[in-house]
Amino acid sequence: MTAPDAGGPVLAGVDGGASSADALVLAGWAARTLDVPLVVAAVHPAPSAIGSGRVDAEWVSSRRDAAEQALDEARAFLAETGPLRAEYRVVASSSAAHGLHDLAEQSRAALIVVGSGAAGPDSRTFAGSTAERLLAGSVCPVAVAPAGMPEPPGSLGRIGVAYVDTPDGRAALATAADLARRTATPLMLITVVARGDAARPFLLGSDAERAFLDTARESYEEALRKAAASVAGVEVGWDLRSGDVVETLADLADVDVLFCGSRGYGPARRVLLGGVSARLVRRARRPVVVVPRAA
Numbered sequence: 001m002t003a004p005d006a007g008g009p010v011l012a013g014v015d016g017g018a019s020s021a022d023a024l025v026l027a028g029w030a031a032r033t034l035d036v037p038l039v040v041a042a043v044h045p046a047p048s049a050i051g052s053g054r055v056d057a058e059w060v061s062s063r064r065d066a067a068e069q070a071l072d073e074a075r076a077f078l079a080e081t082g083p084l085r086a087e088y089r090v091v092a093s094s095s096a097a098h099g100l101h102d103l104a105e106q107s108r109a110a111l112i113v114v115g116s117g118a119a120g121p122d123s124r125t126f127a128g129s130t131a132e133r134l135l136a137g138s139v140c141p142v143a144v145a146p147a148g149m150p151e152p153p154g155s156l157g158r159i160g161v162a163y164v165d166t167p168d169g170r171a172a173l174a175t176a177a178d179l180a181r182r183t184a185t186p187l188m189l190i191t192v193v194a195r196g197d198a199a200r201p202f203l204l205g206s207d208a209e210r211a212f213l214d215t216a217r218e219s220y221e222e223a224l225r226k227a228a229a230s231v232a233g234v235e236v237g238w239d240l241r242s243g244d245v246v247e248t249l250a251d252l253a254d255v256d257v258l259f260c261g262s263r264g265y266g267p268a269r270r271v272l273l274g275g276v277s278a279r280l281v282r283r284a285r286r287p288v289v290v291v292p293r294a295a
Contacts, residue, residue, distance in 0.1 A: 187231060255286055
């Protein structure tokens, strides 16, 4: 298994659907920003080991033709966005997620970009089956573009980080800080303190709840201050908010892209979604980048 490479390509997965354009907008911006090549991939089913011969072969051939058409559409779309180093790959695999995952390992990709699922509401990410499977085991960061993404990031001039003081939270911050330095874009670190019963399932009484939340806020504020001070070479701000964690992060409208960590356990250098990040990628208004745990 190969690890991701900071100078590796950005890998965009397309399928010819409406979400492909969203993925290409985000992937093209990422490749230009990182000054790396873009690899656009369409995955089609590999021939089945068991099946009814001719029927199976014809079906696989039709799926490969569809993949080629998706790449032709991607070429035409990207040609209108300006110069870009790009190559186009048709991949045969047992599933779209598996094919993209294997290609990311082989190419030492710096980032995988996919569009949100077709069921997602406008301007909201909704990780479809391919995105969810990728997020469950990718060796490199995975970016999910919201549905109907009109333009690449950059207009708001701020990169967001959903920060918690854990190994995966620090990995997300490190990745976001690298992008912020490359683009001379300020960082905003955001921690959300849950309120109400979500914050104290084991405590009774309003006094105990207030004591718990006050202690939590003090702890989170100190962690945010230290994290902000640890980032050099870029302007950093931080904000502690209260409310439902997923809804508060999903409704952020003042950042171009939001970085978050995968859950705080699981295989090193693999994305393994926890409860917050899994729900966040389904609902966020802005592109979300889920970063694997640090080794």
